[in-house]
Amino acid sequence: MTTTVTMSALEVADPERSARFYTEALGLKRVQDVTGSDFEAVLVGSPGGRGAMLELARHHGREGGVEHGSGFWKLCLSTGDVAGLYGSATAAGARPVSPPRPLPGLESMSFALVEDPDGYLVELVGPASG
Amino acid sequence: MTTTVTMSALEVADPERSARFYTEALGLKRVQDVTGSDFEAVLVGSPGGRGAMLELARHHGREGGVEHGSGFWKLCLSTGDVAGLYGSATAAGARPVSPPRPLPGLESMSFALVEDPDGYLVELVGPASG
Numbered sequence A, B: 001m002t003t004t005v006t007m008s009a010l011e012v013a014d015p016e017r018s019a020r021f022y023t024e025a026l027g028l029k030r031v032q033d034v035t036g037s038d039f040e041a042v043l044v045g046s047p048g049g050r051g052a053m054l055e056l057a058r059h060h061g062r063e064g065g066v067e068h069g070s071g072f073w074k075l076c077l078s079t080g081d082v083a084g085l086y087g088s089a090t091a092a093g094a095r096p097v098s099p100p101r102p103l104p105g106l107e108s109m110s111f112a113l114v115e116d117p118d119g120y121l122v123e124l125v126g127p128a129s130g
Helices: A015-025 A082-091 B015-025 B082-091
Strands: A004-011 A029-035 A039-045 A053-059 A072-078 A095-103 A106-115 A121-127 B004-011 B029-035 B039-045 B053-059 B072-078 B095-103 B106-115 B121-127
Touching (some): A004 A072, A015 A053, A015 A082, A082 A106, A082 A121, B082 B106, B082 B121, B095 B121
Parallel strands (some): A072 A121, B004 B053
Antiparallel strands (some): B029 B039, B106 B121
């Protein structure tokens, strides 16, 4: 068995709000709710089980929003419909960063950028026709 | 085609150092080198192509190390050999955070925690026998 990147865990202000965003606006599926001694989290992932999961967590006593620092750059999601997801994400309140356009050096693909409800940068990548 | 979490991109002080750590100590495979107008990055992922990729990036002008903030919590890797990877990671200079022990509520699995060369928390999860 080889090593596999199975999940990234992000601190969010409100796991329920984030779970709604990633499922209703971005097409992921709610996989599991997790309650730890010092945190609550919702896991979301691909409806088909491919790729990795995303853990949307809030540690107790961490109210007041996320302090981003310079560490996490972006989360990348693949989709067959970049324009559609970009539209639903921004309609759900995501800050638009860059509308769909061809991926530099790979014109058959397009990408778009939004910020999720906590200000995490999310890149949507898929076929240019989508 | 459904939405899939395909990659998380992290800012690192030295993409080559990070790529060596994730390939030589943690068993991932170097997938691709990427040079953008304002960054350099190395993509690593599972040798079998499962799960997600990790983009280890350094933006120009961002010397001086990563400022972690409160956003990114942890990266989770699955492996068949938690104890072996914990050993090779700490031998490669990763800061040990928690040695292998049973996963609370799921005793057939074990987990361990280390910090990668930039201080990102990495959780190793796998069968308790591994």
